[in-house]
Amino acid sequence: MSAESIRAGVELELAARVVELVRQAAGPSAEAEVVVRHDAEALTRFAVSMIHQNVAExxxxxxxxxxxxxxxxxxxxxxxxxxxxxxxxxxxVAAARLSPPDTTWPGLAPPSPLHHSAGYHGSGEHSRLDFGFDEATARATPAERAELVRDFVSAADGLETAGFCRTVYTSAAFVNSAGQSVEGRTAEAAMDGIARAGGADGVARLASGRLSDLDGALLGARAAAKARAARNPVELPPGRYEVVLEPEAVSDLLANLSVFGFNGKSYAQKQSFAELEADQFDPSVTLVDEPLGSRDEHAPGLPFDDEGTPRESLVLVREGVTKAVAHDRTSAAEAGAVSTGHASGMSRTWGPFPNHVRLEASPAATLPPVDESIGAVAASARPLVARMERGLLITDLWYTRVLDQKTLVITGLTRNGVWLVENGEVTAAVGNMRFTQSYPQALASGMVLGIGGESVLLPDRWSGTRYAAPALHLASWNLTGNASG
Structure with missing residues (x-):
């Protein structure tokens, strides 16, 4: 079934039919919840500067x-x-009769209207939400994706390139035997590509709710500029360095903070760093989960979770103070809270976590003038680089793994470009390095020296997640060795 052929309301009809079948098979005392999802994903991949795969499912x-x-x-x-x-x-029904007693069952979500808004405030009562949905993206063709790939490759101006362009469409409905009945749909486009010059890689990524927002030429030129600037790297000794993290690297911070820190199950089991109403971050840090999309990006997700709870914006950290963690109905019951609309197919096992997190950008007017000569640097990072006396500019983090969940100490590697910055100027490319760093500690009071003026929506690192990140200027980042040894 394709995105073009699916008709509005078919998922809702299927879900209601299953609830009725449950009543017939198990009687009126059975509590049932049904989620029906139609997922259509199309992917155009390229390598050695040529499209080699175009698939759709x-x-x-x-x-x-x-x-x-x-x-x-x-x-x-x-x-x-x-x-x-x-x-x-x-x-x-047969499996339920053979299962052990479930003392943690939180009951069904009651009938509740969806929140018809993006941003911080929800309003409106609708059983179906299409707010911000882009039909053109849902119906995107292979030719449209190929055009973006062509522009990326051309803009790299002879450098070898690789990556993908992807469009995703989801239409879903939820019905339970308590009377909750909701539906919605979402679409997203993403592009992620590298360019290679003399063994050095440069990367450019972007996601949006609209395919038309992606500019293959702009992304290809950015990746190529990074690759050329990253050639002939020097090695630096391990130690603590002042750093500017570009949005790609910041998205890894947001992902790990979300999955392991703002996770309602981890919080209830005291395995999270989060302490509600505590000053745990620098006052410049505000983190918001925006499942309905931001006012700027118009990239909404589904307006309800897998338990039928309506989603809305959730402020996780406001001006350095931890305000909330994500809950499904099970973790909320355990913590004495209410569900925040973060149930998923794996939340009872792995815990519910926010998956549309944005680090709020700083007003651009408070930042120093941009040095346009730093061509390979992301726009939101340039003012931060311009005021750094000596430190490192880091494009990307990868292969990150948790060493200690409670303090969220992470180890990983830099990737796709690292540079030494002296007196506000990039002076040398630097070889990739390993780091071992507590993410909350890196963002603690006094440790955040600046935040970029623009948040960038980036492709997911885990399925169904997306993070919007500006560049970030940090006082200290613990680099423990060179990637080569």
């Missing part, structure tokens, strides 16, 4: 979670005909 999945006589079971199917739905219900 579309699938409709029906997920059922059932609570019966104090026991819980789940099931799913991609067979959406009458026999497939009936088989799903029969299997799940």
């Amino acid at each position: 579309a699938v409709t999945t029906v997920g059922l979670r059932l609570h019966l006589d104090g026991r819980t079971a789940s099931g799913a199917t991609t067979v959406v005909g009458a026999d497939g739905l009936r088989g799903l219900v029969e299997r799940t």
Whole structure:
């Protein structure tokens, strides 16, 4: 089933049909929640400066979670005909009767309207939300993606390139036996590519709710400029360095802070650094989860979670003070809180976490003038670089792994360009280095020297996640060795 052929409301009809089948099979006392998702993803990949793969996949999945006589079971199917739905219900009812008692069952989400807004304030009562949805992106063709790839390759001006251009469309509905019934849809486009010059790589990435927002030529030129500037790197000794992290690197901070820190299950089990109402970050730091998209990017996700709870903006950190963690209904019951709309298929196991986090940018007027001569540097990083006396400019972090979850000490490597900065000027390319750093400590009071004036929406690192990040100027980053040894 393609994005073009799916009609509005079909997922809602499927979900309601499954709830009715549950009533027939298990009686009125059974508590059931059904999520139906149609996901269509198309990917155009290129390597050695040529498109080598163009693939598309579309699938409709029906997920059922059932609570019966104090026991819980789940099931799913991609067979959406009458026999497939009936088989799903029969299997799940049988599994529930054989399951151990579930003392953590939080009950079903009550009927609640969706929040019809992006930004900090939700309003409106609608069973279906298409706010900010871009039909052209949902229906994007291989030719449109290929055009962006062509522009990227051409702008690299002879350098070897590789990467992808992707469009994703999702239409979903939720129905439960308590009367909650909601639906929505979302679309997103992303481009991620590298250029290579003399063994040095440069990267450019961008995501948006609209394919038309992606400029292949601009991204290709940026990747090429980075690659050329990263040639002939020098090695620096390990130690603590002042750093400017470009948005690509900052997105890794946001991802790990979200998954391991602002995770409601980790918080309830005291495995998170988060302490509500505590000054844990620099006063310049404000983090907001924006599942409905920001006013600037218009890239909304689905307006409800897998338990049918409406989503809205959630302020995680305001001016350095930790204000909230993400909850599904299970973690909220354990913590004595309410669900924030972060249930997913894996949240009961791994915990609910925010997956549309933005680090708020600083007003551009407070930053020093931009030095346009620093051509390979992201726009939001240039003013920060211009005022750094001596430190490192880091494009990207990768292969990051948690060493200690409670303090969120992370180890990983730099990637796709590191440079030495002296008196506001890039003076040398630097070889990649390993780091070991507590992310909350790096963002603690007094450690944030500046935040860029523009947040950039970046492609997901984990499925279903996206983070909007400006550049970040930090007083100290612990680099523990060179990547070569």
